[in-house]
Amino acid sequence: MDPASGVIVAQTAQGTATVLGLMRCGRIWLCPVCAATIRHKRAEEITAGVVEWIKQGGIAYLVTFTARHAHKDRLADLMDALQGSRKTPDTPRRPGAYQRLITGGTWAGRKATDGDRHRDRDGIRDRVGYIGMIRATEVTVGLANGWHPHIHAIVLVGGRTTGEKADKKVVDTFEPTRASLVEWEDHWRATWTRTLQTINPKFRPTDECERADCPCEGKGHGVDFKRLHTERDANDLAEYIAKTQDGKAPALELARGDLKTASGENVTPFELLGRIGDLTGGVLEDDAVGQGSLEWNLGRWHEYERATKGRRAIEWTRYLRSMLGIDGGDSEDDDLDMLFMDDAENGELRAGVAITETGWHAVTKKALDLAATEAAEGTDGNTDPDAVASRVREVLALADVADTVVVLGPKEVADAYGEMLENLARRREEAAARRRREAEENDDEDDDTRQERARNHIARLTH
Template sequence: MAAKRAIARTLKTGDGKSEHLGKETTEFPNPLRPAETSAVANPNTDREAARERASRERRARRYADRRTLWKISSDRTCRGCGRTVMDPESGVILAQTAEGTAIALGLLKCGKIWFCPVCSAKIRHGRAEEITAAAVSWMQQGGSAYLVTFTARHAATDKLADLMDAIQGTRADKDKGTTRKPGAYQRLITGGTWAGRPDRLDADGNPDIGIRGRVGYVGMIRATEITVGQGNGWHPHIHALVLVGGRTEGDRKDKRVVEVFTPSDDALGELEDHFRAVWTRHLAKVDPSFKPSDEHGVDFKRLATARDAEDFGRYVAKLQDGHKSISPANEIARGDLKRGRQGNMTPFEMLGRIGDLMGGVLEEDAPGHGDLSWCLGKWAEYETAVSGRRAIEWTRYLRQLLGLVGGDTEDDDADLLFEIDGASEIRAGVQLQTNTWHKVTGRALDLAATEAVEGHGLDLDAVTEVVTLAGASAASVRLLTPGEITEAWDATLAKLAERRDAAAARRRVER
């Protein structure tokens, strides 16, 4: 506790009040960095500086919230994310990229898009770019895209798991012998009205191709988001980017677009009516109290041009600076940037409030609502209800149809994190011993150590100052060249592969 108070004293606000441990932000003077000098007022420079401050504050909040996650999560990988060293003999490498940013090599990354604020930000950023690329690709070909939002009626007494089962479907449980049951979302694109009945003729005497054929349905990209409030309880809702206006041939991996057209107003009206009817009917069947009103259950917004979709990519960065507009790509993917409405909290806002309350902030001073016990209970319920579910899901083979690669499973999310790091050109770096990193994270200096590596030139003194402040020896920090970083990282990966192979061999013998 004495160490925590000592570190907290180094993070003083201008009015003399200190933030609690783990909530340091860039508004506070950083004792590890020189003070910035004032320049002649320039509106562009001021705006850029404000964006930089906002970005750094969000990053500081994510790291602080991840430290809270270490303490309260029931997920073992989340408790070790960013602090568990993959190979204790190799330690941790903090590398500086050619762009001046820092990446950490040798640390466990949970890749949990639902739970971890640090991993989620990176994954969702990559997913937002993916979604933008899909929308641009399809609209440039002449297709149409719609942003459709699906909501369910909810009350404070409703369990999140029940609501998620209703809209997303149940999960299979091998131990209980249960199979997966579709939710309202899956029901949207099933049945003869949707898929057509080739053995029947329509009003014009042609085979019935269904709503799917008449609108030229190509696929959907779906994201589920959740907020919670004391008054109305859990509010899960789905945003879907629906691509229409295409005729396809082939099946599964061989499917290809053979024609692009503009659906008629009548066909689009059929699509809207079908989605509303199926959505509300299924929810009412599961639980009458879940049935939404016709006004709020399903909402359609059309994307007018490919230029609209291209703008969405730029909004990724703007939204991180607090931009109020939400693009369809970010509406779907960037749940980490959103704030709850009408008194509700997003899960990450709730995580932040938990950290505040655990750090000694008074309930009335901490953003959000609910006492610590209520927030902890809701977070535990949230982890159980969404574990194993996909936050973002594409129609199968839609990526291939649009010329994109990848997937949307948890393994794909984890791969995306490593791809982001692997795509960077390394300029320099430092290697920290495992016990040193444990001291750094134990004193909530993981972000300070990361920031010390960033910039246009690696400052070894800044890194060693963080390390010594954490109570470790400056001799435990080793400066590395790009070649040495590659060599050390390859050696770490080789050791991990050997251990996996040895573990697999032991399991074979035991079986």
């Protein structure tokens, strides 16, 4: 991140290792390292938001949306159907089934200018007290049935609001009637199914289910509702949305798609990546975790890369965060800020080494960065600062970079990290100021261009 500061490999007071001062890619879809941190942070903010809403007396549902899929269906087509297509220079953005859920007069109500045709001016949104949702998209794939993208959403209802956009505030909570909740569920199921049918009849979910043990309770596989009744439910849900390995907690279901093991015969994208690593590393197909040949796994991974490019994995309804008192956003810059803050929140550092930029390049060139990190963790049980630094230095000596390494005690490593943070903060401020200047210059150029265009237009008219 800063050539002048280099890199610090250190052990925290909790006995874990951390490498400070490195750039992160922030690719939540593609990077197992960055995804783990980002999704963990996302799960924390989802938990905070949903628990706060239930404390206020509001109601939360976990709603899962799926589409029918087959072996030959392309992931990009399925993602377009669920999330909407992305805008390109040649084509406008087209809404998917998700966007259609929260549009239209039946949902949002109708204005009085409609005349007497519509006596009911309120929509379903008003009757259930919808204030917003937190959406996460998850993807799995299998040899038999192909891609299976699906959306998990925590939907917050039972609220009355005042104001518009950034000034919108919750003024009251209430319990929607059973009739209005049933109306909402039926409307979303019908809208979801109808929209997918219009986009591609092959993606239309089944209307009914004959499995007695299916959670859809015979209502079809497209949309599933689960209500959260307590704050503990909310905590579990937020974890489930973010996704943990066992996939039981709802915020983890939303955010932690990186850790989930796919059900049935499907695998997650990071399980594809793990099998690719095993097979390219010489592990036999029968011994490697996952399924399929190396060619099949590489093909699915490359398709996944293309289909998720430019899409958000986790997204809050606009202004929902501010209504719940939660800071932050959903952009890639916000993800990078989460990674930066995770580094800054490492807590007390016990000991470590500082490595110059040149030295770190030599370490990574010989693939010793993981060994250095493991050495800092002190798996031998000896957490004495001198022993920690000595172990790390022994590993780095293999890269012949002894002259680029400085052993740091507890106070020294804290001071070095503090200086690194100060340098990074200064560089961020300088970069922000540079972007503002460039934006102002572009605005000036745009004004000049518009004025020149106007002069030319007037000249042509008078001519």
